[in-house]
Amino acid sequence: MLLKISTPLPKDIPLELPLPEWLLVGLLVFAFLAHIVFINLMLGGSILTLWSQIKGLKNKEYDTFAHEIAKTITVNKSMAVVLGVAPLLCINALYTIYFYSANALTGFVWILIIPLVIIAFLLTYLHKFSWESMENNKRLHISIMAAAVGLFLFIPLIFLTNVNLMMFPEKWGTVHGFLEALVLPNVFPRYFEFLGACLTVTGLFVVGYNKRKNYPVEEIYTSFTRFDIYKLGFGVTFIGLGLQILFGLIVVFTIPAKGLGFDVISIMIATGITLIYAFYWTWKTLTGEQAQILQFFTKIVISIVVFLVLYGGNRQLYRHNALAPHQKLMAAKTKEFQKLSEEARLHPVVEVEVADTSEFGKGKDLFTKNCSSCHKEKEKLVGPPMTEMVSIYENNPEGLKKWINSPGKKRPDYPQMPSFGSLSNEDLDELAKYILSIKK
Numbered sequence: 308m309l310l311k312i313s314t315p316l317p318k319d320i321p322l323e324l325p326l327p328e329w330l331l332v333g334l335l336v337f338a339f340l341a342h343i344v345f346i347n348l349m350l351g352g353s354i355l356t357l358w359s360q361i362k363g364l365k366n367k368e369y370d371t372f373a374h375e376i377a378k379t380i381t382v383n384k385s386m387a388v389v390l391g392v393a394p395l396l397c398i399n400a401l402y403t404i405y406f407y408s409a410n411a412l413t414g415f416v417w418i419l420i421i422p423l424v425i426i427a428f429l430l431t432y433l434h435k436f437s438w439e440s441m442e443n444n445k446r447l448h449i450s451i452m453a454a455a456v457g458l459f460l461f462i463p464l465i466f467l468t469n470v471n472l473m474m475f476p477e478k479w480g481t482v483h484g485f486l487e488a489l490v491l492p493n494v495f496p497r498y499f500e501f502l503g504a505c506l507t508v509t510g511l512f513v514v515g516y517n518k519r520k521n522y523p524v525e526e527i528y529t530s531f532t533r534f535d536i537y538k539l540g541f542g543v544t545f546i547g548l549g550l551q552i553l554f555g556l557i558v559v560f561t562i563p564a565k566g567l568g569f570d571v572i573s574i575m576i577a578t579g580i581t582l583i584y585a586f587y588w589t590w591k592t593l594t595g596e597q598a599q600i601l602q603f604f605t606k607i608v609i610s611i612v613v614f615l616v617l618y619g620g621n622r623q624l625y626r627h628n629a630l631a632p633h634q635k636l637m638a639a640k641t642k643e644f645q646k647l648s649e650e651a652r653l654h655p656v657v658e659v660e661v662a663d664t665s666e667f668g669k670g671k672d673l674f675t676k677n678c679s680s681c682h683k684e685k686e687k688l689v690g691p692p693m694t695e696m697v698s699i700y701e702n703n704p705e706g707l708k709k710w711i712n713s714p715g716k717k718r719p720d721y722p723q724m725p726s727f728g729s730l731s732n733e734d735l736d737e738l739a740k741y742i743l744s745i746k747k
């Protein structure tokens with residue numbers, strides 16, 4: 308009897324995945340990596356533009372450099388957005404209840420992403436296209452970029468807070484909104500590591516961008532040489548790697564243990580090694596001979612690519628480990644529920660059809676059919692419990708029949724009970740007999 312066992316709601320039945328799980332996971336990891344590299348370039352490029360444009364107030368060469376980098380931001384931003392769709396869809400399909408629970412818990416700020424992203428993108432376009440027209444109003448022009456950088460710095464924090472929160476269902480009961488989710492132990496170390504990665508990737512991008520044979524560095528700049536720009540790029544990478552190593556270590560020591568396994572820890576160590584390797588060769592580059600400045604470029608790029616792949620894979624592995632116990636529990640519950648609803652489907656409300664031969668059979672059936680959705684025997688449901696009815700109408704079955712036929716409005720904290728004018732006098736007799744047979 309579905310109604311009797313306080314109807315279970317089909318809330319956890321997962322839909323069938325549209326693709327095999329391994330394919331969705333693979334897509335998630337690789338599409339996310341592609342996405343995040345362009346996010347790195349967008350954010351790192353914006354920070355670098357802002358910094359060099361401010362320096363450009365004194366030294367025109369930096370202003371020119373800022374202009375060159377600024378031209379790439381909007382392109383990288385578009386790539387980042389397009390490549391962000393696939394991982395978002397994969398995570399929706401693979402981790403539906405986790406992702407949406409986290410979304411709901413950080414609701415207002417989560418939705419804020421949309422207007423903030425729009426504003427930030429418009430600001431970068433405004434900044435790019437007003438370069439010449441605001442030539443004489445540099446400070447205002449710089450503040451446009453500063454506003455965009457501010458937004459670009461904030462938006463990843465929302466994403467990170469959300470994907471972090473989704474891994475910890477045990478925290479959902481105590482987290483009320485974005486700010487409380489933000490201060491979970493894992494968020495800030497991961498955020499600063501991400502900022503480091505933005506600088507690392509952007510620095511290498513600057514070197515690669517200026518290294519191109521057909522890129523006329525000599526025509527664009529008056530005093531900057533290719534060497535100066537390479538040095539600048541490697542310098543940015545060096546700072547980025549330093550941040551990554553520092554905050555990576557903090558992540559290692561603060562990450563909640565529940566997703567950690569031998570697998571995750573080994574890969575963590577491997578990512579650490581690739582970072583230190585890249586750090587070492589960047590340092591060698593910065594302190595080495597000018598003529599050989601590009602000597603280790605490929606080495607550094609490869610180690611960063613290896614780092615990214617390991618890191619991306621490990622991120623997924625941790626998430627998988629962290630959620631596995633909860634998913635297992637949920638699968639068991641879902642199975643139980645599916646069994647229950649399957650039974651209900653095969654044997655729909657039969658008890659009512661099959662006439663009960665006990666003393667109050669008819670009255671009980673009528674009650675189950677008409678009243679049990681609102682009344683239980685001993686507890687309050689929508690209306691008062693049956694025991695309360697007995698107390699009131701013990702010696703007054705006629706009064707009870709009258710109420711059922713046309714109920715009044717009595718209790719201020721209850722809704723109005725619907726009337727049952729269609730029940731025959733005989734039905735009402737049976738009902739009353741049954742109700743009054745209940746022991747107080």
Ligand code: HEC
Binds near residue numbers: 674710719
């Ligand atoms: C949609 C919900 C709903 C259904 C269905 C319903 N009731 Fe009620 N019932 C209520 C509510 C709500 C109250 C309390 C109303 C009030 O106090 O104003 C109530 C109150 C009562 C009372 C208390 C009357 C009193 O004097 O205090 C009785 C007896 C009762 N219902 C019997 C029945 C019976 C018998 C049926 C089925 C034929 C039934 N109810 C079906 C909601 C429902």
